[in-house]
Amino acid sequence: MHAELVQERGGAHTGAAIEMHGIGKRFPGVIALEEVDLVLARGKVHALMGENGAGKSTLIKIMAGVYGRDAGSINIGGREVALRNPREALAEGIKVVFQEIALISEFTVAENIFLERHPVGRAGSIDWKKIRAESAALFERIGFDVDPAARTGDLPVSQQQMVEIARALAHEARIVVMDEPTSSLTPNEVALLFKVIRRLTDLGIAVLYVTHKLDEVFEIADTVTVLRDGRHISTRPIGEHTHDTLIQDMIGRRIDNLFPRSRGHAKGDIALSVKGVSTDAKLDDVSFEVRAGEVLGFFGLMGAGRTELAKAIVGFDPIRAGTIEVAGRPLKPHDTRTGAGLGIGLLTEDRKGEGLMLELSVQQNMSLAALGAFSRAGFVDETREKAAVQGFVDRFRVRTPSLNQLIKNLSGGNQQKVLLARWLMRGLKVIVVDEPTRGIDVGAKSEIFALLDRLANEGLAVVMMTSEMPELLGLSDRIAVMAEGRITAVFDRDAATQENILNAAIA
């Protein structure tokens, strides 16, 4: 009730759901935000953009009450609010859906939604019936179909996100902040998310949409605010922006071509030959070949089996049938050691879970696969190791204060470069990259891209799994489309269009 009062009062003054002015935040040694303004209008989608380190996360954490601010004012409905902790932010109707989902996976969907305020029945016991009924009603409101009694951990990430959004509504949130919500969603799921976002705005909720994906911003946002190096660069209606002006605002310079391509079409011998590979989990009779110097892009919707394929062909996961040959030599399935020895390696989509050793240094992370080459009789020659690591840090322009820096302190783009270097240091014939630019900002994306392009030019065979169309079309020489564990179509670069790719993916 209190909440509604505030809303009315706010409405009487302006259409603003929240006004933040002159926000400043310092961390020891770093100015994270300086004089940042952000005003969110009710019923509108406001995009917040900027490269990693621009201050987006800090700003939304201040909104969420996770961080205190050192300067500036925050007004909600014409009234200054302190937002000293997450509880206060929630009480003011601000709900942040963080990138890393904060649900308890062992609980049911309904339990998660009502986690902070279980409705209590007689004798102080929790009213489960009511919880289930209210959850179902909430889902109805946002047009989202999931069983409230399902175990949350069993749901795909996309649906968990919807649960988080439903939770926001259950808290009567009037400001919903979404931090990179589509980073692990397929195109279909993104479409569903956008539908839900529009429902939210119809309900008069202000949505702050944090992302660095340009296409999405043009599709969903009404207004865009760009931050760079902790400063406010611009706030404009989306109609006044083009791709180029947005990128320019974000990185402070122009990128002429996001997907540079230096390669000709010279191809070498067959580097990877996959024949009739099937797995118990997903894959069904998958066959393809890749030549040295060629980029074969794999497209598919979520669950099409791209990641499963990637893991099978490098020897990480067991296979039920089929053969895999690297440069004519058979790979022993379910044995990454022989795989690496033959010269095939995977750049995983799950950087944190399968790629990085977060608590170890840049050097230890980078040299892991090639350590054997730097050692004699089992002893590591650290001088040589260090020299090689430094070489790759320079060549790939990895931005790190030192080789001893913990890898977790690097940005996503730099982490990805380190992981790429991990394989190249060892020397590969085939590299399998799975969503190589996930969670990476525009500038770094372009760099990773140029790197892959250069590597193919130098004769590496690249197998790229991606759900990003521009990436797929920009880099691939050929495109294979997967659906339900099978390859449904293969296109040459010139014959591939978004339409025929999507058609094959849905088939």
Next chain:
Amino acid sequence: MTSESLSSTRKPGTAFGLFADRSQIVLIGILAALCIAISLAAPQFYSEANVIAILRQCALVLIVAAGMTMLLICGEVDLSVGASLAFVGCIGMDVINRTGSLTLGVLAALAFAGTVGLFNGIVATRLRVNSLIGTIATMMMLQGGVFLYTREAVQNHHHLPSFTGLGAGYIGPLPIPVIIAAIVFVVAFVALRYTTFGRYLYAVGASENAARLSGLRAERLKLIAFVVTGLLVGVAGMILASLMNAGQPTAGRGFELTVIAAVILGGTSLSGGRGTLIGTLLGVLVLKVIDNGIIILRWNQDLQMVVPGIVIILATWLDIVRRRADAR
């Protein structure tokens, strides 16, 4: 995730640093404070006899703790070391009694303890039973099994002087167990710090998936760590049997906790990927100096369990404080 990562440029090299690693400052401080406090109250603390006694006490723990450090670094743990220690003593003593050969006795002890390690390793890596659970089960089997093997202590019927020397002998001024522990320590230190094997253990503990994707045989590495720990229990078991001049089926109760406490006190992470042998050495020293202090100050001996408990919490908390300060 971006802005706070800028601010928390933490001091690097937890796995690398050599002697004066920052993470050991707290422990060195505690150790120094203990030594000063005890010697003020009881000057005989610094007598040669007492120092030697402390070192001898440390030796047994350190030998097994060296293996346990490797295990924890690669993300596993072995709780059966205490039970295995007792069993090893009984078997070793029995075999020497029957054959009259110290060599055969030691070999039998090593074979048995190594097999226990191998078993633990197979349960953890092949059957994928969490090693916390798997090795508790092994501990139970060994504790029961030793009584199936012998109802009472296996006495020394062979009277081999070389056997007695294992625990009580000296080379120069140093007790033989201390020398053995020093050798074990140096070898393990070098292995962890300078070899690919050591680096791979850290990698497997830090992220098993990342290690596997990079072509490492994570399971085999863990198996080796289990077997090494087992073998070291074999060494320690023979020393203990020599010190007690008997194979005691009830020996070694709680030994696994002392070992793990020392390793954790030394800053090795239970979740894997982090830890140093220097830290473990300091951890062992702190625990044993406390033990010794309680004895020479004539405090109630039951405090030998209470005080280390307090110190472990204190040291871990101080380490968290230090890290937070480092992050600033």
